[in-house]
Amino acid sequence: MRAVVCREWGGPGKLGVEDVPSPVLRDGAVRIKVQAAGVNFADLLLIAGQYQEKPAFPFTPGAEAAGVVIEVGAGVTGLKIGDRVMALTGLGAFAEEAIVDAQRALAMPPAMEFETGAAFPVAYGTSHGALEWRARLQSGEWLLVTGAAGGVGLTAVEIGKAMGARVIACAGSADKLAIAQQHGADHLVDYSKEDIRERVKAITGGRGADVIYDPVGGDAFDASLRSIAWGGRIIIIGFAAGRVSQIPANIVLVKNIDVIGFYWGSYQAHKPDLLRSSFTQLFRWFQEGKLRPHVSHRLPLERAGEALQLLQQRQSTGKVVLIPSA
Numbered sequence: 001m002r003a004v005v006c007r008e009w010g011g012p013g014k015l016g017v018e019d020v021p022s023p024v025l026r027d028g029a030v031r032i033k034v035q036a037a038g039v040n041f042a043d044l045l046l047i048a049g050q051y052q053e054k055p056a057f058p059f060t061p062g063a064e065a066a067g068v069v070i071e072v073g074a075g076v077t078g079l080k081i082g083d084r085v086m087a088l089t090g091l092g093a094f095a096e097e098a099i100v101d102a103q104r105a106l107a108m109p110p111a112m113e114f115e116t117g118a119a120f121p122v123a124y125g126t127s128h129g130a131l132e133w134r135a136r137l138q139s140g141e142w143l144l145v146t147g148a149a150g151g152v153g154l155t156a157v158e159i160g161k162a163m164g165a166r167v168i169a170c171a172g173s174a175d176k177l178a179i180a181q182q183h184g185a186d187h188l189v190d191y192s193k194e195d196i197r198e199r200v201k202a203i204t205g206g207r208g209a210d211v212i213y214d215p216v217g218g219d220a221f222d223a224s225l226r227s228i229a230w231g232g233r234i235i236i237i238g239f240a241a242g243r244v245s246q247i248p249a250n251i252v253l254v255k256n257i258d259v260i261g262f263y264w265g266s267y268q269a270h271k272p273d274l275l276r277s278s279f280t281q282l283f284r285w286f287q288e289g290k291l292r293p294h295v296s297h298r299l300p301l302e303r304a305g306e307a308l309q310l311l312q313q314r315q316s317t318g319k320v321v322l323i324p325s326a
Contacts, residue, residue, distance in 0.1 A: 002324065003060045003095035004304040009049035012305035012312065015061075023092065023099045030079055030102050031071035036118035036298075037093040038064040039307045039320040040151060041215075041240055042265075047308075052263070055091055062093025062322075063265075065100075066108065066117030076102040084108045086117040088268060093118075094304055096324045103272060109283050119293045119319035124282050125275065126237065126264040127156040127213070131163060133274070134260050135211045135235045139164025144200060144209035146224055147216040147240060148185060149176035149317040154294055156213045157185050162290045165211070168203055170196060170220065172314075179317050183292060196223035208232060218243040225251060233258040240314065294318030300326035 005018045025031050043061045045051040069083045079085070079102050086108050087093075087100040108117045131137040143160040147153035148169035160167045161184035169185035171177045177188040189199045200209055208229035214221050218241030221234075225247070228234055234257065239245075247259055267275050285291045297320040299307045310316040 001096040002301055004301055005058050006047045006061060007058045012308035015305045017302050022097050025071055025073050025099055027074045028076060028101055029073045029099050030069045030076060030105055032067040032087055032098050033070045034065045034096055034098050034324050035067040035114035037062045037322045038118040040122050041311055044308055044312055060092045060095050063090055064118060064121045065089055065093035065098050066114040086121050088121055094322055106279055109287055115295055115321050116293045118321050119295050123152045123155045125278060126152050127159045128278050128282055129264050130235050130262045131159055134262050135233045137163050137165055137211050141210035142166050142204050144168045144212045144224060146170045146214045146220040148180040151319050152215050152237060154183055154318050157183050158291050162285050176317060197227045200227035215240055217241045217245050221245040228255060228257055231256050233260055235260045235262050237262060295321050298323055
């Protein structure tokens with residue numbers, strides 16, 4: 001089979017597509033013919049050796065895929081050959097076939113296409129877990145989302161609206177903000193031209209944001225922190241800007257705020273049942289039309305490096321998806 005292979009730490013240009021043996025099926029797992037694979041910022045960190053986990057070389061990146069079950073391992077129940085599934089692969093999604101533990105494969109809603117399924121699990125799972133479990137977002141609260149047209153940011157806009165929040169979307173261009181608005185944002189802030197703190201204060205009548213969802217870090221985090229309401233919560237998702245911000249403890253103290261870290265991937269090991277219940281809700285919202293996954297780029301495996309560069313250079317909106325058969 002063909003697969004994207006990483007043989008040394010580095011940037012997207014180090015990746016290549018090779019003919020490799022199909023992975024061996026293990027007990028409790030299924031083999032999926034991959035129809036589409038989602039590309040995530042974490043893949044960039046992984047191939048650079050900067051992620052929390054460092055796999056042995058050579059390895060195939062790719063944490064999420066959608067496809068068809070073509071083989072079932074011993075002991076698997078609830079899945080059969082021919083089932084359409086989305087899967088949390090962890091590794092190996094950038095290939096024509098992937099092996100995944102059966103508990104990490106979810107039957108897709110009938111109306112969901114493979115490209116949508118590949119774009120769904122990591123981004124929507126992250127935003128739902130962050131906003132419901134950790135940030136405790138309530139209906140009627142003000143939610144500020146930075147990087148609001150990006151892979152996870154756009155899903156936070158949609159999920160925030162589904163949970164009844166008033167959503168302020170922040171992004172670096174009018175085009176990106178237009179996409180956030182199409183997906184439910186109530187107010188828009190262009191932080192390439194506008195002061196986040198002043199605009200948020202104006203929008204909220206001086207209150208500030210009750211919850212801040214930040215996958216960007218850097219200057220956007222610094223400005224957002226000064227836009228927070230008394231008793232607010234700021235949830236740290238990632239550092240797409242490249243700088244890990246240092247948090248002034250005096251602001252935390254004076255405003256009685258919570259600074260919350262959220263690493264969604266760890267829930268797969270610690271609370272898998274909570275993840276599955278989260279997807280039950282997410283699929284319900286999808287079927288109700290409240291979640292509309294946005295894929296800005298669809299590329300073949302041979303262009304995996306280019307796909308990752310789109311994320312690295314912040315040129316994509318929503319998700320980028322690889323199509324093995326393209």
